[in-house]
Amino acid sequence: MTSADSRSASIHENRTTPRQWLAVGVVTLATFIVVTSEMLPVGVLTPMADGLGISAGAAGTSLTVTGLASAVTAPVAPRFLGDLDRRTVLAAAMLVLALGNVLTMIAGGFGVLVVSRVVLGIGMGVVWGLASAVAIRLVAPRDAALAVSFAVSGVASASVLGVPLGTFVGNAFGWRVAFGSLAALALAVAFAMLFGLPKLRRPAGDGASHAISASRPLLRPAVVTGLVVVVLLVTAHFAAYTYVRPVLESRTDLSADAIALLLLLYGVFGLAGNFVAGAAAGRRPRHTVLLLAAGITVAIAILAGFGGVLAAVAAIALWGVACGGLSVGAQLWMRAAAPDRVEQITGLYVGVFTGSIALGAACGGFVVEAAGVLPMLWVAAALAGASLLVGLLRPGPTRDPVGPDAR
CATH class of the missing domain: 1.20.1250.20 (MFS general substrate transporter like domains)
Structure with a gap:
């Protein structure tokens, strides 16, 4: 050796x-x-x-x-x-x-x-x-x-x-x-x-023969489900979050400094959500991601449906926790769905995630220009809700993402 x-x-x-x-x-x-x-x-x-x-x-x-x-x-x-x-x-x-x-x-x-x-x-x-x-x-x-x-x-x-x-x-x-x-x-x-x-x-699994690769395609049902959930959820998030400042300005009477502090709160809760979701997704990646999808849906809906400072603080805190855990939760979903193709599935996931960031920003801008920030929030909430439905109705991963096979 x-x-x-x-x-x-x-x-x-x-x-x-x-x-x-x-x-x-x-x-x-x-x-x-x-x-x-x-x-x-x-x-x-x-x-x-x-x-x-x-x-x-x-x-x-x-x-x-x-x-x-x-x-x-x-x-x-x-x-x-x-x-x-x-x-x-x-x-x-x-x-x-x-x-x-x-x-x-x-x-x-x-x-x-x-x-x-x-x-x-x-x-x-x-x-x-x-x-x-x-x-x-x-x-x-x-x-x-x-x-x-x-x-x-x-x-x-x-x-x-x-x-x-x-x-x-x-x-x-x-x-x-x-x-x-x-x-x-x-x-x-x-x-x-x-x-x-x-x-x-x-990794040994990524070097599988062509015969094994042909019998175990990368785009298997649980992978496709996860990618669709990611596209819908990340697009929804960035459609809304790109315009979070004008949203907060129109829905609250907060000053620019207060809004900056609120966004800092979002970031702090996001860091906490990253580690909480990582621990949960290590055992149940699908359930964790769907719970995060529900959190993002509810948070955006609160911003769209209620004005005032208290509603904004609650929505931003929930949004931060849910979105902060999304990246690690979705990555562990992908790894559980394709433990034999570690690097390929991670690269595909990151490509879809970053592409969805650009798509979300573009979609949000289009709706804002056409109809305003409030309709944009409802569109984003609908997309996030659709991601939850897809995750509930379509196949998800069944393997433990951090077990021996995932390595």
Whole structure:
């Protein structure tokens, strides 16, 4: 047995060592940086648009560009990785992400901005697409669901901490410095991955023969059900959440500072929901996701049907918990539905998720322009409710997502 094989075999021991948890922490930091890089234009939109000499709307399309590039990259990347060391792949993806942030930092117009965000989306798609698949291999089997929760928590914490901190840096030193800082952090994480993660080849199940692959298609019924639920639910969420500020302004008498605090509350509850849902979905992924779908449906309906501060606070808190748990819950659903195709199903899931983000923002904007924010909320609530019905009526996963077969 080679030293690499021995090192990889030690991962399957019953106890997760501090070094292995540190490796999971590096993966978590990577997801934090990629999502902060994606979302930072939200916090520095006005100075960024002024600096590039473009409209705020044109600058805002940078998020759509990044999401679409990531949506294309995440599903196809695992097919081309072969037996490449996933540690090296993740480090290289972080270097690509750093390059995307550098190009954004030096952009002088809309053309370079688009190129920079495409590059960033490619790096993001690879990192996010592999993060949970790698995290679950870094720990003992009993800690697999918690490792996925930690890895995905970087996504939630980017909204709570990453974007506000990036906005602070942009306000203090300029928006270009904010993107430069993210590039430097991405470089640091790339080196941390090379020295902090073990060698990780392709999972055994993902290397199945063509005959096995033909008899066990990736798009099996439980996978299709999960993907439809994700499309409907993520589209509903981002259709509404993209316009949450004007919604709160029209439904309450809260000041801009009070709304900012309310959105911070959303983020805090989202982080809590991430870990609670991760623990629950480790045993019952389908039930957990459907409960989250019900929570998002009710939260949006409360905002649409009731005005006032108390209703807004209740809706935002419930929305935060439910949406914060969605990513980890849906990932564990996917892993339970296709435990023999770990990387492929994770990449497909991330691609569908990020594509649905762009779809939701576009649908929300269309309805707002055509009918206003209140009809948009009801449309979003209807989509979320439809996701719940699909999940109830169609086949779901039956395997334990963190059992031996899922590894």
